[in-house]
Amino acid sequence: xKKIIEKAKFADFVGTLLSxxxxxxxxxxENGLVLFSRISxxxxxxxxxxxxxxxxxxxxxxxxxxxxxxxxxxxxxxSVEAIAQRRLFLCVRPCDVKSFLILDEVFDTEEFQDVxxxxxxxxxxxxxxxxxxxxxxxxxxxxxxMGPFSREGADAFLVDIGDRFLIETLTERGESLPLESLPxxxxxxxQTAEDVEKKAVEKVDRxxxxxxxxxxxxxxxxxxxxxxxxxxxxxxGVCTYLCPTCHCFDISDEALDSKGRRVRNWDSCMFPxxxxxxSGHNPRPTSKERMRQRIMHxxxxxxxxxxxxxxxxxxxxxxxxxxxxxxxxxxxxxLSL
Amino acid sequence: xxxxxxxxxxxxxxxIETEDKMLKTFELSFLDESERKKFDFKPGQFCEISxxxxxxxxxxxxxSPTEDGPIMFTVNKAGVVTTAxxxxxxxxxxxxxxxxxxxxxxxxxxxxxxxxxGGGFAFTTLRALTVYMLDNRGEFGExxxxxxxxxxxxxxxxxxxxxxxxxxxLKLYLTIDKPxxxxxxxxxxxxxxxEEVAPSSEDAFAVVCxxxxxxxxTLPVLDKLGFKPEQIYTSLEMRMKCxxxxxxxxxxxxxxxxxxxxxxxxxxLRELPMEY
Numbered sequence: 001x002k003k004i005i006e007k008a009k010f011a012d013f014v015g016t017l018l019s020x021x022x023x024x025x026x027x028x029x030e031n032g033l034v035l036f037s038r039i040s041x042x043x044x045x046x047x048x049x050x051x052x053x054x055x056x057x058x059x060x061x062x063x064x065x066x067x068x069x070x071x072x073x074x075x076x077x078x079s080v081e082a083i084a085q086r087r088l089f090l091c092v093r094p095c096d097v098k099s100f101l102i103l104d105e106v107f108d109t110e111e112f113q114d115v116x117x118x119x120x121x122x123x124x125x126x127x128x129x130x131x132x133x134x135x136x137x138x139x140x141x142x143x144x145x146m147g148p149f150s151r152e153g154a155d156a157f158l159v160d161i162g163d164r165f166l167i168e169t170l171t172e173r174g175e176s177l178p179l180e181s182l183p184x185x186x187x188x189x190x191q192t193a194e195d196v197e198k199k200a201v202e203k204v205d206r207x208x209x210x211x212x213x214x215x216x217x218x219x220x221x222x223x224x225x226x227x228x229x230x231x232x233x234x235x236x237g238v239c240t241y242l243c244p245t246c247h248c249f250d251i252s253d254e255a256l257d258s259k260g261r262r263v264r265n266w267d268s269c270m271f272p273x274x275x276x277x278x279s280g281h282n283p284r285p286t287s288k289e290r291m292r293q294r295i296m297h298x299x300x301x302x303x304x305x306x307x308x309x310x311x312x313x314x315x316x317x318x319x320x321x322x323x324x325x326x327x328x329x330x331x332x333x334x335l336s337l
Numbered sequence: 338x339x340x341x342x343x344x345x346x347x348x349x350x351x352x353i354e355t356e357d358k359m360l361k362t363f364e365l366s367f368l369d370e371s372e373r374k375k376f377d378f379k380p381g382q383f384c385e386i387s388x389x390x391x392x393x394x395x396x397x398x399x400x401s402p403t404e405d406g407p408i409m410f411t412v413n414k415a416g417v418v419t420t421a422x423x424x425x426x427x428x429x430x431x432x433x434x435x436x437x438x439x440x441x442x443x444x445x446x447x448x449x450x451x452x453x454x455g456g457g458f459a460f461t462t463l464r465a466l467t468v469y470m471l472d473n474r475g476e477f478g479e480x481x482x483x484x485x486x487x488x489x490x491x492x493x494x495x496x497x498x499x500x501x502x503x504x505x506x507l508k509l510y511l512t513i514d515k516p517x518x519x520x521x522x523x524x525x526x527x528x529x530x531x532e533e534v535a536p537s538s539e540d541a542f543a544v545v546c547x548x549x550x551x552x553x554x555t556l557p558v559l560d561k562l563g564f565k566p567e568q569i570y571t572s573l574e575m576r577m578k579c580x581x582x583x584x585x586x587x588x589x590x591x592x593x594x595x596x597x598x599x600x601x602x603x604x605x606l607r608e609l610p611m612e613y
Contacts, residue, residue, distance in 0.1 A: 067341045070389045073368075073430055075342060111596075112340045112581040221610040248585030251341075251578045255390030262341075262393075267584070274586050277576050278394075278416030283589075283612050293612075301591035 001175065003182040004189055005158075005165045011042035014090070016178045018042070021088035021125065024059050026052055036089070047160075050135045051093050051314060055244030057103065059089065060120045067116070067251070069261045080119050087120065091129040091158065094150040095140045095312040099244030100126070101153045105306040106247050125173045128154035132200055137315030139206040139328055146313065148204055149197040159193040166193045208331055210299075210309070216334055217300040221292070225337060229330065230291040232323045237268035239317035239327075240294070245310045248274070269293050295330060340581050343387045343432025344372050349407045351427055356490030359414045360458050361423055362399065364407035365433060378402055379440030380465035381572060381600045385580045386410065387432030391421035395577045395595070397462035398436065403472035408433075411461045411493055437580040438599050441466050441544060441570060450478040452536045454555055456485045456527050456547025460493050462572055463546050467507075474506055481536045485512040485527035485551070489520050510534050528554040531562075538563035544570045556603070566603035573599050573613055589613050 005013050017023050018040070027037040028046040036056040039045060069076040100121065107117035131138075131148035141147045151157050156174035159166045166185050169175045185193075220226075240246040250267040254260050267274055270290050276282045284290050302310035311327070318326050346365040354360040365386075367373050378398060387393045394416070400409035414423045425431070441462070451470060455463045463484075470477045482501070486492045492511065501509045512523035512530045523530050527547065536543075543564050545555055552571065559569055575587035575594040582596030590609040592598065601609075 070432075073345065075345060075432065077339065077342060106583055109582075112583070113338075114341075114583060115339045247583070249578070249583075251393060251584065253387075253390050253392045258390070260390050262387075264584075267586070269585065275576050277574070278419065283575070289612065296590075297585075297588065301588065304591040 001169045001179065002185040002190060003167050003179050004185050005167055005182055007163055007165065010165065013178075013182075014039075014042035014045060017088055017090070020178070021086045023088050023090055024056060025090040036092075045090070047091065050131070050133060051096070051316070053316075053320075054242060055096050055099060055314065055316065056089055056092055057096070057099060057244050057247075059087070060100065060124065061103065061107070061117050061247060061249075063266045065116060065264050067262045067264055069259070071259045080115060083116065084119050084123050087124045089124060089126045089128075092126055092154075093131055093314070094128055094146070094148060094152070094154070095138075095314040096244050097126055097128045097153040098140075098143075098146060098150065098312045099314075102245045102302075102306075102308055102310055102312070103247055105308070125155050125177070126153065127156045127158065127167075127174075127177070129158040130160070130197060130200065132160050132196055134200060134204050135315060135319070136206075137318040138204050138313060139208060139315060140313035141201065141204045142206075142208040142210060142313050143309060143311070148200040159196060161189060161192045161196055164189070166190070206328055208328060208335070210331070210335075213299055213331065213335060214303055216337065217296060220334065220337075221296070223337070225333065226288050226292045229333075230287040233270075233287045233291055233325060234323060235270045235272070235287045235290060236322060237270040238320050238322065239325075240268040240270055241266060242316040242320055244312060244314055244316070245298070269297065295327075295334075299331070341434075341579070343385070343393070343434045344369065345430055346408075346433040348425060348427050348429050348431060351425075354411060354493045354495075355458070356488065360411055360493060361414075362409055362411045362493075363422065363431075364409050365431065366407045367433070368430070376408065376436065378436035379443060380469045381440035381462050382436040382438050383462075383580075383599060384408075384410070384433055384435030384437060385577075386412075386418070386422065387434070388418055388421040388425065389430075389432060392418050393432070393434070393578070394418040395437070395580060397465070397572065397599070399461040399464050401465045401468035401472060403469055411458065411464075413458050434580065438595055439597065441572075441600050443469070446470075446542055447476050448478060448540075450537065450539075450541040451480050452541055452543040453480070453482040453484075454527060454531055454543060454545045454547070454559075455483070456551040457487070457491070458493060459546040459548065459572075460484060463544065464494055464497070466544065467501075471501075471504075471507065478540065479508070479536075480506070481508045481510075481534065483510045483512070483527060483531050483534060485514070485530065485547075487514050489513055489517055489522075508534075526554070527551050528558045531555060532558045535562060538565075538568060542568050542570060546572050566607055569603040570600055571603070571606070573601060575613060 025045045033053045034049040107114035134148045155171045157168045249264045298310040345368040350364040352362045385393045396410045578584040580595045582593040587594040
């Protein structure tokens, strides 16, 4: 179903969502950063954004999360109900929606289900929004079937067509959104949306041809390519923290006397402690091995395991790297060897 | 089922294994006895042991599934969790998560001659495997064990080793690095003793666990004896956290040591980057 929401009435629409869901939407904070946040009123939403500084993955896989609490002789199982509320992610960009499908491969396996992630994920409705004005750091069209208007993984999809949004439902969940009272989209609206889409897709002009990448990387573990690549890397880890598909984590205990909790925190393959063994041995001792691991894991190992790259082309690592290490150039370098 | 939740276990017994007191064996039993029946494992698998407040670390299971009662782990005091574990007393409570990982390929080993090559404190899951084979003796061919330690006091499971020495259905060769008073076994490093013992590679598998330097010099000897890479197995160690293939730190190539290992054949390892 395709409906129209007048921009002037968008706040009313969000208001109806707020009575049914916990809503997470882009909000501009006091420092001028646009971040996804839980909103309590429609006025908090900030729509004049290209993409959020941090990806919304933290609402499925929080940066810090208690796995359980313990006290002497007792492990207190956390209540899954506490994280099982109906959630709605509003105005998520298609690249970040795709990242959820990639994270599903890791956390929602038949063998070991990550109950924390899976519980949130299964209770989340995704109302995505097309990127009318993709920034120059984007390269989403590099990946199969992806682009600034890719619908994959979304329950419903918003397109900004000037003074109004066109909303398209894509799944049963999307159909169950409170859309009955909205007017149907006219043929003209649909045509406008298609034009907007076409223009946006053309704007993402950095498209890499990756079909030979797997094969290249297979034979590259010992390549001198890695010797120079890592030299300016500070191993600060910002690329992994802001990556919507990075999912590595640490587990540690926080204790106060005999009580405490076991927490997991985002971790990064760029940090030396990530693989440091108690004996002092470290299989990835320098930034060379760690940079190689990041590239290999995203573009070779992950693809081998799940048939998809662990990258969605959102460009956050390109935009935020303090030494301008551009993953697109890295890939081009590999492909040119 | 929540794969991150440990089950509570009581330390039934602690035994100091080595003369430097750095290795202790812990016998653990679940507080909820019904958990023991559900704890179905094979030699080569591991568990995550929690010392609440300090964290969790992975340890190979040293007991064999053929043994009833407590589950056994032998722990080297090396980091935060192992030090905390060494400081505990009998009766203290820890957490246990597992069994995790794959195992030695028992089905593949059946009917074959098995050569076990161990060094130092890496003999824990090799003990599990050896006990398993001895308890199912009819199902395996010849069993040869070459086990080396720096000094006589550094062997694990000393009483058991002297029981094994008296058996005629297992060939045991113990070796120490330098001559020591009262030592009647072999003297020399594991690779040279293995070369001297020269077990046949025909219809055989070798299982090698030990320090990297021992493995490095043992592989050429096995090659000389005619063992092909697919006839040689080992168990890898990596820093681990989740133990279920999600947290990302133990991967080597596209495999995760915790989920796809820890046991690998050399044929498999040759296909992977040397990043361990």
